[in-house]
Amino acid sequence: MFEAEQDHLDRVYGRLDRMRRNTQSRLSSALRNTGGTPQARSERESYERLYTDDLTKFDSAEHNLYFGRLDLEDDEVRRIGRIGILDDDEQDSTLLLDWRAPMSRPFYLATPASPEDVRTRSHVRTRNRKITAVNEERLDVAELTEADSTGHGDVVNESALITALNAARTGQMTDIVETIQREQDEIIRSTHRGVLVVQGGPGTGKTAVALHRAAYLLYTYRETLARSGVLIVGPNATFLNYIGQVLPSLGESGVLLSTVGDMYPGVRAQLTDSSAAATLKGSLDIVEVLGRAVRDRQELPQSPIHLKFDGYQLTISSKLIQRARGRARSSRRPHNHARSIFLRSAFDSLAQQHADRIGSSLLDGSQLLSNKDIADIRDEMKADPEIVAALAHFWPQLSPQVVLSDLLTSPDRIASATPNWSEADRAAVLRAERNQFSAADAPLLDELAEIIGVDDAGDEERERAQWRQKLSDAQDALDILTGSAPQDLEDELDPEILMAYDLIDAEQLAARQTNRVALTTAERAYSDRTWTFGHVIVDEAQELSAMAWRMIMRRIPNRWMTVIGDTAQTGDPAGTTSWDAVLTPYVAKRWRKFELTVNYRTPREIMEVAAPILEQIDPTMSAPTSIRSSGRPPSFEQTSNDGLAAAALRLADEDLDGITAIIAPDALVEQIRELGAGADETPELSILTVAQCKGLEFDRTVVIEPAQIVAQSQRGWGDLYVALTRATQQLAIVHSAELPAPLRVRAQTV
Numbered sequence: 001m002f003e004a005e006q007d008h009l010d011r012v013y014g015r016l017d018r019m020r021r022n023t024q025s026r027l028s029s030a031l032r033n034t035g036g037t038p039q040a041r042s043e044r045e046s047y048e049r050l051y052t053d054d055l056t057k058f059d060s061a062e063h064n065l066y067f068g069r070l071d072l073e074d075d076e077v078r079r080i081g082r083i084g085i086l087d088d089d090e091q092d093s094t095l096l097l098d099w100r101a102p103m104s105r106p107f108y109l110a111t112p113a114s115p116e117d118v119r120t121r122s123h124v125r126t127r128n129r130k131i132t133a134v135n136e137e138r139l140d141v142a143e144l145t146e147a148d149s150t151g152h153g154d155v156v157n158e159s160a161l162i163t164a165l166n167a168a169r170t171g172q173m174t175d176i177v178e179t180i181q182r183e184q185d186e187i188i189r190s191t192h193r194g195v196l197v198v199q200g201g202p203g204t205g206k207t208a209v210a211l212h213r214a215a216y217l218l219y220t221y222r223e224t225l226a227r228s229g230v231l232i233v234g235p236n237a238t239f240l241n242y243i244g245q246v247l248p249s250l251g252e253s254g255v256l257l258s259t260v261g262d263m264y265p266g267v268r269a270q271l272t273d274s275s276a277a278a279t280l281k282g283s284l285d286i287v288e289v290l291g292r293a294v295r296d297r298q299e300l301p302q303s304p305i306h307l308k309f310d311g312y313q314l315t316i317s318s319k320l321i322q323r324a325r326g327r328a329r330s331s332r333r334p335h336n337h338a339r340s341i342f343l344r345s346a347f348d349s350l351a352q353q354h355a356d357r358i359g360s361s362l363l364d365g366s367q368l369l370s371n372k373d374i375a376d377i378r379d380e381m382k383a384d385p386e387i388v389a390a391l392a393h394f395w396p397q398l399s400p401q402v403v404l405s406d407l408l409t410s411p412d413r414i415a416s417a418t419p420n421w422s423e424a425d426r427a428a429v430l431r432a433e434r435n436q437f438s439a440a441d442a443p444l445l446d447e448l449a450e451i452i453g454v455d456d457a458g459d460e461e462r463e464r465a466q467w468r469q470k471l472s473d474a475q476d477a478l479d480i481l482t483g484s485a486p487q488d489l490e491d492e493l494d495p496e497i498l499m500a501y502d503l504i505d506a507e508q509l510a511a512r513q514t515n516r517v518a519l520t521t522a523e524r525a526y527s528d529r530t531w532t533f534g535h536v537i538v539d540e541a542q543e544l545s546a547m548a549w550r551m552i553m554r555r556i557p558n559r560w561m562t563v564i565g566d567t568a569q570t571g572d573p574a575g576t577t578s579w580d581a582v583l584t585p586y587v588a589k590r591w592r593k594f595e596l597t598v599n600y601r602t603p604r605e606i607m608e609v610a611a612p613i614l615e616q617i618d619p620t621m622s623a624p625t626s627i628r629s630s631g632r633p634p635s636f637e638q639t640s641n642d643g644l645a646a647a648a649l650r651l652a653d654e655d656l657d658g659i660t661a662i663i664a665p666d667a668l669v670e671q672i673r674e675l676g677a678g679a680d681e682t683p684e685l686s687i688l689t690v691a692q693c694k695g696l697e698f699d700r701t702v703v704i705e706p707a708q709i710v711a712q713s714q715r716g717w718g719d720l721y722v723a724l725t726r727a728t729q730q731l732a733i734v735h736s737a738e739l740p741a742p743l744r745v746r747a748q749t750v
């Protein structure tokens with residue numbers, strides 16, 4: 001078996017190398033092929049992208065490419081790998097089945113109780129293209145295997161799973177294609193075309209499932225999804241970075257990873273809101289406030305405005321503007337789109353005013369000018385910059401950024417838009433920074449874009465912003481190129497050898513990118529607010545505010561979504577504790593819920609300490625069952641208030657393998673960082689707030705002052721639950737204040 005598998009592995013890698021060489025040579029000839037018509041250029045760029053994506057896929061699949069073998073009752077052998085590989089022999093025989101192919105599925109589902117025609121399942125381990133072990137599992141002899149060791153569904157590939165779970169963490173998430181479990185597989189491959197909610201406690205693999213589902217959907221519905229793309233929404237940039245490298249098949253082209261704060265094109269969230277401000281901005285009541293803020297820009301003149309036209313006086317009265325405004329408002333069109341109605345009505349009135357003045361019969365006051373004459377007057381007025389400017393003031397062309405920035409930085413504008421708010425609420429949203437935004441502002445910008453109407457002027461502004469960004473990216477790219485020039489050759493560098501940065505400047509480089517007709521789906525989607533995706537996956541979905549849901553739902557009118565989260569871990573004050581509440585407005589009861597029940601991360605000893613916190617959050621929920629135990633109960637250390645930081649750093653400094661996080665109340669994080677003086681700049685140690693550690697995991701964690709974590713926010717218990725469940729091996733708790741009651745009991749027993 002061992003030798004046969006090594007032979008097969010050699011064939012697999014031999015074929016992979018040939019595929020790599022072929023693709024590389026195709027890429028080189030595509031790159032050599034310069035010039036041509038714009039269409040030829042665009043085709044060349046599509047090929048470039050295709051080949052580069054393929055190369056990335058081959059490179060990322062290299063490690064543990066072949067990992068599973070099924071021997072079926074009828075002697076068929078199936079070999080399963082990270083990507084599918086066909087041989088280049090005459091029959092195009094299958095060397096490896098892609099893990100997502102339907103024929104691979106029994107690898108994840110077959111159990112002795114339900115063997116699905118599988119006689120044996122083997123887990124193949126390799127290192128540097130050599131087989132190191134083949135673990136064979138007989139499925140036709142039930143008593144040989146110990147099924148259902150957790151009481152929560154059958155555990156498949158158990159020894160491989162335990163090895164994967166015990167491995168030290170690297171700070172980057174890894175894929176789980178070798179050990180996907182049955183309850184996870186059902187979600188990953190679900191064919192449900194509506195909203196699918198995945199509720200699961202900490203460490204149940206929700207994020208892993210989200211990413212593998214994206215990969216599975218792209219594989220299975222390639223045609224549809226390659227064109228429309230898949231959007232994955234995550235809680236913050238650190239988290240997106242953590243998950244970003246998981247699957248090669250999630251390469252840049254088909255999937256857009258974004259936070260809510262970065263979803264409005266051209267704007268990046270830079271500011272942080274107080275929890276009061278985030279709550280107010282996250283609530284649906286803000287829609288009305290934004291509507292008022294826009295209506296407040298449709299002003300009336302305080303006193304009549306007098307202008308000269310054709311030697312006569314022209315008066316813009318409040319009544320005239322009010323009539324034009326009434327017409328425009330009653331059209332129910334977005335503000336910028338209704339502007340033409342406003343202007344048409346105002347010019348009509350002004351033309352009539354002028355005609356009455358110059359064309360009325362002295363005898364009976366009747367109008368001597370024809371309709372055509374009056375229309376000519378109107379056209380002349382439209383070309384008069386003074387009149388145009390005067391009218392534009394009362395129905396200006398608006399952009400979401402300007403309206404929101406003006407609103408949030410002006411006490412008067414806030415007061416006018418929020419007649420029912422308290423002074424404290426108004427003060428909470430008021431800020432000094434202009435033209436900078438927070439994550440909670442992105443949905444508001446998106447809402448304003450709907451109220452205002454995206455117009456050409458807005459597009460131009462966006463394009464300019466994107467251009468500036470591209471220019472700066474291109475400059476960065478060139479700086480990197482310059483910096484990575486072969487330094488050792490610098491002195492003797494042949495001046496005749498041209499380097500990329502000699503040939504092109506940032507502007508040209510950016511222009512080349514902008515002129516690209518062949519933008520990837522993800523790139524196009526990112527720069528287009530009105531892009532609608534084929535599928536949307538929301539991770540840590542419990543954190544999303546009602547306004548964020550509104551924005552996301554605009555991106556997915558077909559409502560084919562995977563919503564993943566844990567309502568017990570909600571930290572954001574604007575987040576939700578009920579899936580029903582957030583989804584009913586969009587899909588009524590038409591959503592399906594799956595639950596994940598096994599905790600793959602947190603060992604039993606730690607979960608015993610964390611579970612009573614869950615009871616505090618929601619007594620009807622049950623904590624997931626840990627699949628393994630570490631043999632190390634959490635430690636508790638009480639110290640003085642001043643000694644917290646030092647104690648945490650001492651515990652974190654213990655000489656142990658792997659990565660550690662100190663998780664502290666917001667107010668203490670800076671103090672610990674200062675005392676640690678750069679300690680957290682090493683990859684082995686992070687010093688984080690609870691919000692920052694959401695979704696992440698570490699070998700060891702030191703949680704500081706639980707009582708303060710609970711007290712610092714309305715969702716303090718959820719925060720503590722998150723903090724306590726980040727460790728894969730060891731948890732230490734340091735406190736000066738008394739521990740919260742549910743922890744006190746545990747502290748005494750451990």
Ligand SMILES: Nc1ncnc2c1ncn2[C@@H]1O[C@H](COP(=O)(O)OP(=O)(O)OP(=O)(O)O)[C@@H](O)[C@H]1O
Nearest residue numbers: 176179180181202203204205206207208600601695
């Ligand atoms: N089937 C599996 N095989 C191997 N490892 C797994 C499996 N399922 C989950 N894991 C591992 O368990 C850990 C927790 O997974 P993940 O981060 O996806 O959980 P989560 O439910 O999103 O957690 P949280 O809600 O606490 O953020 C990860 O290291 C993941 O790789």
